[in-house]
Amino acid sequence: GCEPDGTQLGFGRYGTKSLRxxxxxxRAIEAARRALIxxxxxxxxxxxxxxxxxxxxxxxxxxxTGKPTEVRMGRGKxxxxxxxxxxxxxxxxxxxxxxxxxxxxxxARLAAHKLRSSTKFVQWS
Numbered sequence: 834g835c836e837p838d839g840t841q842l843g844f845g846r847y848g849t850k851s852l853r854x855x856x857x858x859x860r861a862i863e864a865a866r867r868a869l870i871x872x873x874x875x876x877x878x879x880x881x882x883x884x885x886x887x888x889x890x891x892x893x894x895x896x897x898t899g900k901p902t903e904v905r906m907g908r909g910k911x912x913x914x915x916x917x918x919x920x921x922x923x924x925x926x927x928x929x930x931x932x933x934x935x936x937x938x939x940x941a942r943l944a945a946h947k948l949r950s951s952t953k954f955v956q957w958s
Contacts, residue, residue, distance in 0.1 A: 872939055
């Protein structure tokens with residue numbers, strides 16, 4: 834069969850696509866998700882809760898470890914301090930459905946400000 838590679842919309846009508854490879858922290862992903870939901874709730878009042886849907890297509894699954902300052906060398910690896918997700922060029926980060934085009938564009942623009950990598954708004958055709 835044909836294996837999807839995450840560069841095309843699979844669930845919603847609108848989405849955000851990364852334009853360069855890099856890393857995203859779990860905090861940036863969550864901040865972007867909350868920005869999407871907040872924009873939809875402000876713009877559509879209660880209609881988004883009934884009709885709208887958001888898919889997060891990127892998942893932070895790589896632990897980042899760090900040792901405390903002024904600790905001697907050795908004695909193993911440090912404790913996990915956070916999680917990151919590797920993002921490739923053209924990967925879909927978020928998908929949206931059940932919202933208008935103008936609301937989706939505005940929400941994607943707000944979410945892009947929360948992410949470190951540059952993104953692009955895509956539309957299902």
